[in-house]
Amino acid sequence: MKLAIATLLVGSAAAFSPAATVSRNSALSMSTATEEKTYAKLPASVTSGVVTGQALVDLLDAAKDQGYAIPGVNIVGTNSINACMEAAAKYGGPIMVTFSKGGGQFIAGKSLPNDADQASIAGTIAGAKHVHEVAKLYGVPVVLHTDHCQKAWLPWIDGLLAASEEHFAKEGVPLFSSHMLDLSEEPLEENISICKSYLEKFAKVGILLEFELGVTGGEEDGVDNTDVDSSRLYTQPEEVFYSYEQLSQVENGAFTCAASFGNVHGVYAPGNVDLQPIILYNSQKYIQEKIGSDSDKPMKFVFHGGSGSSVEDIQYAIGAGVVKMNIDTDTQWAFWDGVRAYEAKYHDYLQGQIGNPEGDDKPNKKYYDPRMSLRAGEESMAA
Template sequence: MKLAVTTLFIGSAAAFSPAASFGVRSSALNMAETATETKAFAKLPATVKPGVVTGKALTDLLDNAKAQGYAIPGVNIVGSNSINACMEAAAKYGGPIMVTFSKGGGQFICGKSVDNKNDQASIAGTIAGAKHVHEVAKLYGVPVVLHTDHCQKAWLPWIDGLLTASEEHFAKTGEPLFSSHMLDLSEEPLEENIAICKSYLEKFAKVGILLEFELGVTGGEEDGVDNSDVDSSRLYTQPEEVYYAYEQLSQVPGGAFTCAASFGNVHGVYAPGNVDLQPIILYNSQKYIQEKLGCEDDKPMKFVFHGGSGSSVEDIQYAIGAGVVKMNIDTDTQWAFWDGVRGYEAKYHDYLQGQIGNPEGPDKPNKKYYDPRLMLRAGEEAMAARLVKAAEDLKCVNVLN
């Protein structure tokens, strides 16, 4: 299920040292490359470049977000228009962006008329969208994280198909196709949830993919996952559960992970004040893990924030202080895209009632008004503007240079 705006956090310090980086590349090679790298962004580690960010570059980026106190917008998309709006916004606010594919979004990209037997349409559409990002991301000049959202137990074949694509891409390029995947097994018992996550993390680590896992339940409904009537006690994760997951997943050599812990967050549309957020849970969890590990790091876990609907800016930024490095955004960007299209139609209404004839004359053509690119562009611009505002709330503005 979902915890809104991600995705990613990292296990033990040893698991993320340069010598234990993703994949099969040797530590000597990694160190040699690091020594010769020039920084693309003044405020970010040298490993982070424009375009799709994976492996050690991604862990470095998330470490930077935690250390500097900002969170990356993780945005659910449904096609190239919303993908491009994400990267356009990132270029405007001067920070990284996370482009997030849902199973349903992947199916939509493939085409709703296509048979989705064995998740074939969801797999093909998600891969197609990811390849689009790989082709164009560098042109926007920003770091882009390619992520997938909620995957419950019954949907694991979808992730299996995407993992196969990443393994093939890794064999050719040394990088995975996707940066990270979320496994949402919060409906299962804790031990089963983490055992399955651990088995997938072992596969992910070999090709440089991060795991986002969920503990507890995010309320509300999104993309086919409905927790509107869930017991309220399940909306709040306990520190002992977070530590158990941390300890188990940290056993995976080279594994990288983030935790979507529930602290009252919900999906959907809610007015401010109608959501009872308890981000203190994140602080308590960090303290509990730190005491268990006996480490100096007061934020050993990287958290992600799912279900930001109805959350105040104060609560969001308080959660960032507890180690939140990514926040999911969907409901607000859906509205923003529609609002842009709606505004375009309202402005040119009288030019959109027929192919011929408008206020300028009965024989005047309207093609330059009903060209789909115009209304879709209006949606892109409105969505990008909303994401700039989100980045400001997440303190993710001007973090590159």
């Protein structure tokens, strides 16, 4: 539990506040992290509402330059979507609302057939439209993103891309800000070749590509890498450069890299996860030397499997050019913990429609109204 709390604290502080350059061995005091509302200095192109196209590139460049990472939080419905935006509005800064294929299916309804990904497509689109309708009311920039998409799941992305192309034709902006293609199970050349073909389509409507090299261990929402060979958890600089070189050939293409440096989905006891963020530093240096870049961080990196990670490792990774950090396990727990606490507090009022400690004839509707427990989950997740 202490690990989860530590991660939630750094989620609001390191994500929204520019961080000073920190060595891996530095001790950080996070005691007042969530008590202060602090905003990153946003580019002029970035305003409240859904951020896409060049504005998204500007936002991620600013995050890299200022030394912070934006939390990419997995959601499963409007309750968790709203909790993300509420947190961003309360504590300051941008937020990434992330849909998984399973999360999209859940939004549409688990009873629906999904043999052709139709429920996953419809639910993800519905969730995205919800964000478009309400994001500006929260007054914060929101990035609409989709998570791990394996090769077999590409029809899901095809459906979402079609929706973005339709939205772009009407509104001049895509429905989604970015998509992640996780083709890390394929050979490197095939992985990047497919990513490149999709980036060419994405670039035409202003969608950013996130791609994965190596694999993120553990299990999350249908992606099970619990038994993967440990060597695949660590990406090599040569692989990062090859990907950078190939994808940079796409005109107007924008991309981020989810390189593996020991990342694992889920929360584990200390000692079970061996993070090596030095891989990101080595990769940046390798690319810089290969292309002769003035920047010491030519690649924008993404930190997958962030739940339960130490403040130290998170800050060190951000220093290597991490601009986005995925959070799922910790925020799932936080939502449940809010519901659990609500039930514990009002337990005696939730045992029947009528009758509670105040009297045998007292009605309990205001306690078992689903909005009450769900709101408690939202508040806990936002915090």
